Amino acid sequence: MSDSIVIIGGGHAAAGLCAGLAEAGLGARVHLVCAEAELPYQRPPLSKAFLKNPEEALQSHRAEAWYADAGITLHRADPALAIERAAQRVSLQSGAVLEYERLVLATGAVARRLPQLGAGLANVALLRSAADARRLREQLAAAASVTVLGGGFIGLEIAASARALGKAVTLLESAPRLLERSVSAEIAEHVLQTHRGAGIDLRLAVAAEGFEVEGGRLAAISVDGRREPVELLVMGIGAAPDTALAEAAGLECDNGIVVDACLRSSDPAILAVGDCANFPQTPGGRRLRLESVQNAGDQARTAVATLLGREEPYRALPWFWSEQGGLRLQMAGLMPAGGEIHRRPGATPASFSLFHYSGARLACVESVNAPMDHLMSRKLLEAGKSPAPDVVCDPKTALKALL
Ligand SMILES: Cc1cc2nc3c(=O)[nH]c(=O)nc-3n(C[C@H](O)[C@H](O)[C@H](O)COP(=O)(O)OP(=O)(O)OC[C@H]3O[C@@H](n4cnc5c(N)ncnc54)[C@H](O)[C@@H]3O)c2cc1C
Incomplete structure (x- = not known):
């Protein structure tokens, strides 16, 4: 039987998987199947710098030589067309058939x-x-x-x-x-x-x-x-998880490919990560599907751990950013329903952060043009700290000191 790890998708999650598997010395077992002709690249600049500047090039995660050095086999511009779960193989548009021991679906989302x-x-x-x-x-x-x-x-x-x-x-x-x-x-x-x-x-x-x-x-x-x-x-009316292959293969899907906390799908030989995965936020609790670079990168790390036989449930703090002209929005955590909101002023009138509390627990921070406050808030949230609202709202408080 093949010992290959086949990754379908050439986006952020796939790039993270390749990096993690190469670091673990497993690159020679990896086949990366990309529908697009490009090497995995950064998607966020496409609506920002790339649109504004005709000279702006695509930002690849890694150069082609890096994949070759890691022993990773690239299949570019060659979408996977079908998964045969019983035989553990994937057929590609070119006619190639790849056998797998483990398969990771990182198919992302499609624009509506x-x-x-x-x-x-x-x-x-x-x-x-x-x-x-x-x-x-x-x-x-x-x-x-x-x-x-x-x-x-x-x-x-x-x-x-x-x-x-x-x-x-x-x-x-x-x-x-x-x-x-x-x-x-x-x-x-x-x-x-x-x-x-x-x-x-x-x-x-x-x-x-x-x-x-x-x-x-x-x-x-x-x-x-x-x-x-x-x-x-x-x-710009949103995106839907790309579950076409997973559904055709009979995997459980519901607003994304349904996975457990270690990102295994309803077939334990197949994992799903990134925009296409619907995962449990807490054991047995609410399910989420996130569309962010953070989620794709952190889930890739969890998936690598699962592939290496380690049980490391996905628990990363969600965070996100968006740049819209002179506006830099950054969010960390998940907004609670009906929580209290407290405002921390920033260095200029156009810069501030909103701290959202669920009871006494700090649950989420939204920052506008306040990157340092975002970074420190993320650290507070990751550390499970909930400083009192009057303390965080005092601009003289250095958030770093609360860690
Ligand atoms: C214009 C734009 C701007 C964004 N800006 C931000 C931002 O500022 N901050 C942020 O956090 N997030 C941003 N995002 C979201 C972020 O890019 C996604 O959350 C992230 O790319 C998800 O990574 P992924 O690997 O799950 O999916 P993707 O990056 O979408 O990659 C999926 C890949 O799978 C391929 N694929 C699908 N089906 C097949 C198949 N059958 N065979 C082979 N390959 C297949 C697709 O072609 C695609 O290349 C932005 C997204 C877009 C489109």
Whole structure:
């Protein structure tokens, strides 16, 4: 029987798995199967520096020679098409068949697309991959105005980048506020005012429907019943876990591939990590699926431990960042429902942190343009410390001293 470890997916989680397995001396057993032609690369810059600067290159996690030196076999631009669990093998588009002892699914997520806006429209874009980003960068360069659908992190980052390029930007959000699933109402309001202040026509609680297509292009949309011409439209309406292979192979899926705390799927020979995995936050407790670089990297470490036969349940503190023009948002921990919120001022009026408490327990900290406070808050949360609200809200308190 093969002793191969096959990883499907070439993103952040896959890069972390390769690094961990190489460090453990197992590189020669690893096959990395990537649908994309690129070596695993950093996705966050795609909506930020990469969009704004035509000279900006993709940032690979590691050079090609590193994989060769580690003994890792790369299968690029060769998506896995099917998993045969009984025979423990994976077939690739090229016709290659890889046998595995252990298989790790790191297939990430796919950008959601409005069904009315098919893939063929020349002036409609979405952003998930390097290929999407290259296309959108060119489309942006040629456009004077852009309409962004969706006020989540990626929609806002694209809107801010387009604005920085001098474009006339309209952002349409159907919910009554921004970032509804991810940040507090206070932060959402701050983000809204900042973007409006930068000249983005940001509209909340609007119904964008009635898409008018003409000659392979989207000509106009109806916004709250009014026809609005469109030059370029970007969909930033979220992503769905890529579970296609897992579902076809009969693995348990429910908003992602269902895994245990050691990231084993319903088939113990198969693990799942990163954006595609739905994991238990606490033993037997609430399940979560996170879309962040932190989660992909930390889960890769847990998965390596599992592959090495160590039981190290995933318990990492979630944290996230987003850059939107001059706004740097950083979050650590999970926001409690109905908790108390206390504000710590930062060094400038545009910089502050919100400390969220669940009873007396510090549960989450959201920071705006306050990277040091974010870093120290993360350490406090990781250490399970809950300093009193009046102490953290005093700007004279050095958070470091509370550790
Ligand atoms: C534009 C953008 C900006 C972002 N900004 C931030 C940020 O600022 N901060 C942050 O924390 N997170 C950010 N994220 C989210 C972060 O990038 C993801 O959470 C992270 O990439 C997840 O890593 P992953 O390995 O699980 O999935 P991915 O990085 O999505 O990688 C999955 C890979 O699997 C491949 N794949 C899928 N199916 C197959 C198959 N059948 N065969 C072979 N390969 C397959 C895909 O092509 C893809 O390359 C951003 C995401 C995007 C798209």
